[in-house]
Amino acid sequence: MNRHPFVRLAGPLLASLTALLIAAGSVVAHGPDPSLGGVLWAQDQVLFFGWKAGQVPPSWMIPAIDAAAGDASLTRSARAATFARPVGSAASLIAYGEPTGCSAAGIACFDRSGAPNSFRMWFRAHGYVFDWGTLRWCQGLTTIANGCFDAENVALDEFGHVEILNHHVNLADGSDYLDAVVQTVARARPDAGWNVHAFGRCDTARLQLEYDRLSPASLFSPCLAIPTTMSMAASATSLSAGGSVRFTASLVTTSATANGALASDPLSARTVTLQRRTSSTGTWSSVGTMAQGTAAGTYALTVSPTATYEWRTVFTPVAGDGAVGSASGIVKVTVSACSGSGCPLQAVS
Amino acid sequence: MGEPVHFRRLSLATFTIFAAGIAAACGVGPATTAETRSPTPTTMPTIAPTVAPPTIEPSPEASPTPGPIALPAAELVMPAGTVAGALGSYVVDGRGSDSPWLPFDSLPRVDVAATPALTVGFVDGAQIGEWSAVIADAADTRGVKQRGIEGVTLEPGGDLLVAGPLPAGRWVLAVRLFRADGRGDGVTYWALMVR
Numbered sequence: 001m002n003r004h005p006f007v008r009l010a011g012p013l014l015a016s017l018t019a020l021l022i023a024a025g026s027v028v029a030h031g032p033d034p035s036l037g038g039v040l041w042a043q044d045q046v047l048f049f050g051w052k053a054g055q056v057p058p059s060w061m062i063p064a065i066d067a068a069a070g071d072a073s074l075t076r077s078a079r080a081a082t083f084a085r086p087v088g089s090a091a092s093l094i095a096y097g098e099p100t101g102c103s104a105a106g107i108a109c110f111d112r113s114g115a116p117n118s119f120r121m122w123f124r125a126h127g128y129v130f131d132w133g134t135l136r137w138c139q140g141l142t143t144i145a146n147g148c149f150d151a152e153n154v155a156l157d158e159f160g161h162v163e164i165l166n167h168h169v170n171l172a173d174g175s176d177y178l179d180a181v182v183q184t185v186a187r188a189r190p191d192a193g194w195n196v197h198a199f200g201r202c203d204t205a206r207l208q209l210e211y212d213r214l215s216p217a218s219l220f221s222p223c224l225a226i227p228t229t230m231s232m233a234a235s236a237t238s239l240s241a242g243g244s245v246r247f248t249a250s251l252v253t254t255s256a257t258a259n260g261a262l263a264s265d266p267l268s269a270r271t272v273t274l275q276r277r278t279s280s281t282g283t284w285s286s287v288g289t290m291a292q293g294t295a296a297g298t299y300a301l302t303v304s305p306t307a308t309y310e311w312r313t314v315f316t317p318v319a320g321d322g323a324v325g326s327a328s329g330i331v332k333v334t335v336s337a338c339s340g341s342g343c344p345l346q347a348v349s
Numbered sequence: 350m351g352e353p354v355h356f357r358r359l360s361l362a363t364f365t366i367f368a369a370g371i372a373a374a375c376g377v378g379p380a381t382t383a384e385t386r387s388p389t390p391t392t393m394p395t396i397a398p399t400v401a402p403p404t405i406e407p408s409p410e411a412s413p414t415p416g417p418i419a420l421p422a423a424e425l426v427m428p429a430g431t432v433a434g435a436l437g438s439y440v441v442d443g444r445g446s447d448s449p450w451l452p453f454d455s456l457p458r459v460d461v462a463a464t465p466a467l468t469v470g471f472v473d474g475a476q477i478g479e480w481s482a483v484i485a486d487a488a489d490t491r492g493v494k495q496r497g498i499e500g501v502t503l504e505p506g507g508d509l510l511v512a513g514p515l516p517a518g519r520w521v522l523a524v525r526l527f528r529a530d531g532r533g534d535g536v537t538y539w540a541l542m543v544r
Contacts, residue, residue, distance in 0.1 A: 037531055038443040103420065105437055106446030113443035131435070131455040132448075149449075157447055166440050166534070169525075172483055172497025184438040184525060184536050185450045191493055 032205035032223055033182055034166035039115040043079040043211055047119065047162070048090040055095035057123065060139045061151050065094060065123075067197070068155030072163070075198035077221060078207035079214060080163045091118040097125040107135055107186060108154050110161045119162045123151070138189060147188050150195040157182050160203055164210050168202050176202075179223060205322065209260035216296040217269035220322035226262055227254045230272070232313045232328035239305075240336050246302040247274055249290060249313040249328060266297025267323060271316055274301050276309040284312070308334045419473045421535030423526050425459060426468040426509060432459050433472060434537035437523070441533030448536075450485070450492030453521050456540035463543060466500070466513035469524050476507045476529035487519035487540065495523070515543050 041047065049069070051057065057065060069083035076082070092114075100122035102109035107128075111120040126140040138148035160182040168180030177183065177193050180200040187194045199207070205223035213220065220226050228251060235246040251267045253259055269292065275284040290299035290313065299313070313328040421439050425432040435456050437448040461467070471477065480503075485495040501512045507529065515522075520541045527534035 034527075034534075036440055036443060036445075036533075101444065101446070103436055103439065103446040103448070105435060105448040105451060107448060109444070109446035111444045115443070132451050133455075154447065161440070161445055166445075167438055169481060172481070172495070174483075174493065174495050183447075185492055186438075186447050187493075188449060188491070191491055 031169060032202050032209060032221070033160075033168045033180055035206060035210060036112070036161065036164050036166045038112065038164070040164060040210055041081040041116050045081045045116065047081045047083050047092055048086050049083060049092040049094055049119070049121075050085060050088075050090035052093040052095035055097050057094070057096035058126070058140070061096060061123070061126075061137060064137075064139050064151035065155045068152045068159055071152065071156045071197045072159035072199070075204070076163070076207050076211075077199070077204040077214065077218065078211045080207045080211040083159055083162075092120065093118075094121040094123070096123045100124060105130055105132060107149060108158050110158045112162045112164075121155075121158050121162065123154070136188075138195075144189065146190050149186060149188050152197055153181065153193075153195055154186055156197060156199070157186065160199060163207060165203055165206055168200070179203075208262055212261040213265065215268075216266045219318075219320060220262070222320050222322045224262075224322035225324050226259055226322055227256065227324045228252065228267060228315060228326040229254050230313055230315050230326045230328040232311070232331060234311065234331045234333055236333065237331065238334045238336070241306050242304065243335075244302050244304040245333055246300060247290070247311060247313065247331075248293065249274075249299045251297050251299065251315050251326070253323070266295075267315070268292060268296050270299075270321075270323075271318065272299040273314045273316065274303070274311065275314055276305075276311050278307070278309060280310065282310075284314075305333060305335050308332070419475070421475075421526060421528060421533050422472045423469050423524055423535070423537035424472050425539060426470055427459075427461075432457055432539065434522075434524075434539045437536040437538055439533060439535030441528075441535070445533070450490075450523075451521070451538040452490040453487035453519065453540045456521065456538050458540040458542065460542045461544070463514065463517055466511045467515065467522070467541075468504075468509050468511050469526070469537075470509040471526060471528070474508055477503060477510055477526050478529035478531070479527040479534075480510055481525045482510070482512045483523050484515065484520040484541075485523070487521060489521070492521065492523070498522075515541065517543050519543075 066085060069085065073082035100109060101111055101120065102122055102124060108123045124135050126135060126137045128135045136148040137151045138144050139151045141148055165182040167182055167184040170176050178196065178200060179202040181196055182203055189195065201221050202223035205221035208221055230249055230251050232247060232249045239245060249272055251270060251272060253262050253265045255264045272290045274287045274290055276287055277284050287303060288301055290301040293300050310330050310332050312330050316325050317323045420436060421441055422436040423434055425434065435451050437451050439445055480501065482498045482501050483495040484498060485492045498512045498515065501510060503510055510526065520543065522539045522541050523536055525534060525536045
């Protein structure tokens with residue numbers, strides 16, 4: 001996992017060290033959104049919500065909230081909860097207008113302390129007057145104007161909270177604002193991010209850490225740096241030239257506690273390359289890309305070597321995959337000379 | 350009906366914060382500070398009101414939560430007293446609220462001399478776990494050009510953060526403090542006029 005841009009204090013010594021780092025401007029990195037803590041929803045749990053009696057959102061706002069529920073469900077990139085509004089009653093309620101559970105400056109707020117059974121969400125009313133100004137929901141304007149807040153974006157932020165997400169910790173200059181929808185500062189039109197309708201990579205990073213990925217083939221959030229480990233086995237370590245050997249590899253995340261729900265996860269649909277070299281001091285060369293095995297996170301390739309080599313498998317993540325590459329241990333396969341007719345030079349199947 | 354009660358109490362709590370800010374702007378005299386809070390006397394605020402830790406009642410519609418929840422609001426600790434800030438977005442005990450950037454003109458104002466540091470802590474004196482601190486020019490009403498503050502350190506007691514020095518000018522100071530017990534965090538704002 002990447003470091004957070006804020007500091008964690010383990011003691012006075014560390015505090016002093018981090019203070020120096022801050023002073024030097026060197027503590028600058030992304031991290032997944034912090035977790036709110038508390039009870040998680042079940043994986044893929046469907047959270048049904050409805051409107052609080054007497055505080056039903058106006059007709060122009062309902063589509064935005066419903067759309068945000070869909071945004072959260074479709075872009076969670078994890079087995080986090082999904083959201084749906086049934087025709088009938090629901091355990092979770094969303095309210096518009098007063099009273100709310102929001103603070104004096106808050107335009108929207110939530111309560112997930114009812115997990116894993118229910119949640120609450122509130123939206124201030126269009127036209128509500130704060131110390132900082134008058135709230136304008138963009139959807140409530142006849143003609144959209146700067147300074148309004150996109151209800152769908154704000155609702156997505158609230159659904160993110162309901163999942164488990166705390167506000168993202170931005171870089172000091174806020175340049176990473178688009179890495180998360182769940183932000184300490186809600187942005188109005190036209191500032192960057194005001195109308196984003198999908199979780200950001202550091203939102204999904206936390207969701208993956210808490211709820212796991214959708215499948216072994218799913219990419220890890222690029223806000224993460226999940227270490228992996230590769231193991232490899234050969235069907236034979238000694239054979240005659242012309243014979244074949246089947247290499248099998250297994251690719252999983254490490255079991256580190258920091259990996260959360262992603263620990264010991266198999267990685268499928270990745271590019272795993274079989275490499276060889278002639279000696280322990282030689283240069284590795286790629287022989288081929290291994291095919292995906294039947295079990296999740298497994299790969300295989302059969303080759304017919306004509307000489308003795310050292311072999312290994314290498315996982316190189318594609319851009320956008322928050323997994324860290326790894327290589328297997330080395331297996332030496334000794335090939336004895338082939339004599340007689342029919343000895344192939346080399347074959348790869 | 351639990352929510353109206355909930356709202357009234359919330360309003361009272363938040364009103365307390367902002368009333369402190371208004372009082373500050375009007376020059377209401379200083380009050381006492383917590384005994385354990387004694388920042389280096391390098392600043393001189395124009396005012397220094399004291400407020401009780403704001404709280405909200407747990408939502409009656411959610412699972413039971415024992416007792417009122419202390420909002421993670423912060424205060425500036427000055428030699429002459431404390432100055433409560435305006436609480437923006439926060440989370441605590443599975444609840445939370447989202448706000449925009451709070452502009453200069455809406456905030457409690459603090460007039461300070463050029464100073465080596467400002468001292469900040471939770472209103473309820475909770476231990477600080479993690480933090481971030483940024484400033485933005487007063488003219489940046491949306492906080493889109495914020496920047497970090499150098500030299501932010503935690504006092505040995507763990508309940509006060511020392512930030513600064515700040516350059517001369519009119520700034521919005523936004524400090525996000527995380528409670529060390531993991532219950533939550535909040536962003537608190539002040540309008541600083543650094544001479």
